Amino acid sequence: MEVGRGAAVLELGCGKGDRLAALAALGVRPVGVDISAVQVAAAATRWGSTVEVHQADALHFLSHTSDYYDAVYSAFGAHWFTDPDVLLPAIRERLRPGGTLVLAHLPPGDRIEPDEPTVVRSTLAMVLRWEGEAHQWASLLRHHGFVAPSACAILPPHGARTERTVVLRSRVPARPPRTAQGTTTPAT
Template identity: 75%
Template sequence: MTVSSAWDNYARRTPASSQVPPTFSWTNHPGHGPGPELLEAEPGARVLELGCGKGDRLAALAALGLHAVGVDISAVQLAAAAARWGAMVEFNQADALHFLNHTTGTYDAVYSVYGAHWFTDPRVLLPAIRARLRPGGVLVLAHLPPGEGFEGHSPTGSPIKSELVLRWEGEAHQWASLLTDHGFLAPSAFTIHPPRGATTERTAVLRSWA
């Protein structure tokens, strides 16, 4: 099994959202919590999602007039994404780090929601992101707080961390240090709690500027 086939397996087990049009959220609850305003992106802005999965968040941004670009390592995820949103979103099948290192475009905002940033060494990924963000552009990263709810997210189906797909976990202050170490400015962090009655986990959100 390769990393991409592990994520293909994950993609087959996670159904596409039935929401049309999709509603943006930093959590797994559409429309819950803060929305795309965290990206500070006006219509026409270029926005990149790392590990975009089935592309619902990008479709929501495209509907707001943003130039939405996604990258994901899984062909299965992107086939589903392109089938629904291919007319309005630019999708790229690649490892996020490889994409960042081989594209010439720059972005007004880059984000990842439980996405590629969580599964790539941040000491390598953060400089690659910064190189593609315009000065003043925003980076938003969302993921589970450390130690919470891995089982539902394991791409291999294993209830424990697989050796094939590693997840980079850290407390907010550790992510903030990593961000400043790599030249990002004014990192801030907050937690989104699940909607009332939902049993799912919290979402940690980090925000910083190039």
């Protein structure tokens, strides 16, 4: 994410707040939300007033906050467990024009349907998880008004027994610039 000092950044599924604390050290205003009261309490204990954390469902938080963010991200978090046709519009509503969305997750399992933008997979605990290939997520992002989706894979350290991490990035279009007469001109 390319955000500068003073930028407001929201993490959906912040866990114990480690990524938020790293952002705070860079002068960013970090805000996190996690559904787990245990994780939120751990973040508050560990990082104190350095980070702002809320215990809530991501959709509930997004629909009840009046704040806008320069960037929103979810690293192995809310976007895996929330219907993207509901979550993506809610995120878009809270991003400032030109704001960035970053999603990070593992590659999809072996049950991907090639024609579906995302796939719901239930685990033994009957938790629904939305999975998809990068091109499927990119299509879904464009469908919900995000622009310039891109993806990359980050390989695990040599010898690690983990899979690569897929990172998707997109943004909300910037508002068209205003002319001297107050009318808008098409963005280029």
